[in-house]
Amino acid sequence: MELLADKIIEWDIGTAYDFFISLRALHEPELLGLRGAWAAGVRSRLPVQERELLQRVTALVWPLPWVYKLPAPKDVSTALDTLRSLPSEDRLMALVPNVAEPIEAVWRDVARRGFWEEKDQKMLATEMAKGRWKNQPTATIRKEAASFLELWSDPDATAETLLSAYESYYEVFFIEEEARIRPALEAGLAQAKELVEKHERWETLLEDLSQGVRVAKDWEHKKLILAPSYWGTPLAIMAEFEPDNLLFMFGARPENESLIPGDVVPDALYQGLKALADPTRLRILRYLSEEAQTPAELARKLRLRSPTVIHHLDALRLARLVIVTLVAEGKRYTIRPDAVRSACDLLHQFLEGGGDQGSTNITD
Numbered sequence: 422m423e424l425l426a427d428k429i430i431e432w433d434i435g436t437a438y439d440f441f442i443s444l445r446a447l448h449e450p451e452l453l454g455l456r457g458a459w460a461a462g463v464r465s466r467l468p469v470q471e472r473e474l475l476q477r478v479t480a481l482v483w484p485l486p487w488v489y490k491l492p493a494p495k496d497v498s499t500a501l502d503t504l505r506s507l508p509s510e511d512r513l514m515a516l517v518p519n520v521a522e523p524i525e526a527v528w529r530d531v532a533r534r535g536f537w538e539e540k541d542q543k544m545l546a547t548e549m550a551k552g553r554w555k556n557q558p559t560a561t562i563r564k565e566a567a568s569f570l571e572l573w574s575d576p577d578a579t580a581e582t583l584l585s586a587y588e589s590y591y592e593v594f595f596i597e598e599e600a601r602i603r604p605a606l607e608a609g610l611a612q613a614k615e616l617v618e619k620h621e622r623w624e625t626l627l628e629d630l631s632q633g634v635r636v637a638k639d640w641e642h643k644k645l646i647l648a649p650s651y652w653g654t655p656l657a658i659m660a661e662f663e664p665d666n667l668l669f670m671f672g673a674r675p676e677n678e679s680l681i682p683g684d685v686v687p688d689a690l691y692q693g694l695k696a697l698a699d700p701t702r703l704r705i706l707r708y709l710s711e712e713a714q715t716p717a718e719l720a721r722k723l724r725l726r727s728p729t730v731i732h733h734l735d736a737l738r739l740a741r742l743v744i745v746t747l748v749a750e751g752k753r754y755t756i757r758p759d760a761v762r763s764a765c766d767l768l769h770q771f772l773e774g775g776g777d778q779g780s781t782n783i784t785d
Contacts, residue, residue, distance in 0.1 A: 434607070436602065448480065519663070650672060716752070
């Protein structure tokens with residue numbers, strides 16, 4: 422394994438990253454344990470046409486490598502100004518960067534024609550199945566392919582409505598959120614740089630920063646771009662591009678803060694208690710305390726279906742109670758040392774805090 426001192430590391434920061442991550446979280450609230458009714462309430466503030474388009478495209482749009490290329494300070498205003506300056510097709514390509522050439526060729530051909538055909542859908546679905554959709558059912562991939570193609574049938578209208586949707590979301594919600602999270606991002610970046618002195622190897626640095634992601638892949642040849650994320654906490658968000666860059670976004674939201682503005686109960690506390698309150702998850706922790714396990718191995722021991730076990734493992738990971746090791750064959754899990762004790766300590770700290778200290782509790 423390559424020593425940290427020999428690793429090429431670049432530090433980055435920008436609220437534009439969290440702008441797009443927050444949109445993903447608000448449309449898939451289960452990813453970060455958000456209350457669905459609250460997420461729906463934020464989305465409801467948008468105009469109907471813009472809201473409906475974001476509902477369709479947010480799961481398809483993941484422009485973090487594009488954000489990395491933005492000029493400093495990489496805030497939301499910079500991102501929106503840059504998008505506004507781009508022609509329609511280039512604007513759409515910027516939001517879905519690093520696609521395979523055959524996919525881009527199909528999209529641009531559909532844009533030229535103004536309509537798509539079954540052969541376009543079939544070809545696009547085949548290419549998509551080679552990438553991030555490879556584990557999805559064929560019907561799901563074909564549906565996603567059709568959604569992409571429909572948007573590219575009228576790229577001018579799609580690009581304009583999407584930009585309008587982003588501007589509306591910024592105005593009604595994220596402009597205040599940007600001010601709230603910026604100090605945490607700056608503090609998280611500073612703390613991460615201090616951690617470098619405590620680690621000899623880059624894998625242990627990433628595990629520390631991500632609060633539980635252990636990398637066992639062949640990433641020695643890649644340049645690491647490390648950036649903090651408030652909305653992505655505690656998940657590790659990664660994007661590989663060009664082709665030897667790896668963007669690794671680590672959590673920067675303090676344990677005593679909630680993702681929902683004004684909520685007094687910290688997410689780490691709520692997720693920890695929720696995870697520990699389930700008997701199946703307690704059994705999983707017991708098994709993981711003995712040795713590392715794959716989801717399939719746990720499924721056999723628990724006599725449960727693998728998707729059910731993965732659901733429980735996701736809850737434990739969100740609660741920072743387990744370490745997930747990324748290997749070529751998939752994922753292996755083990756218990757995170759002292760994690761349960763940390764959850765109990767956080768509960769004591771919260772109870773001794775003397776109430777909400779003037780905060781407003783947001784309920785469903």
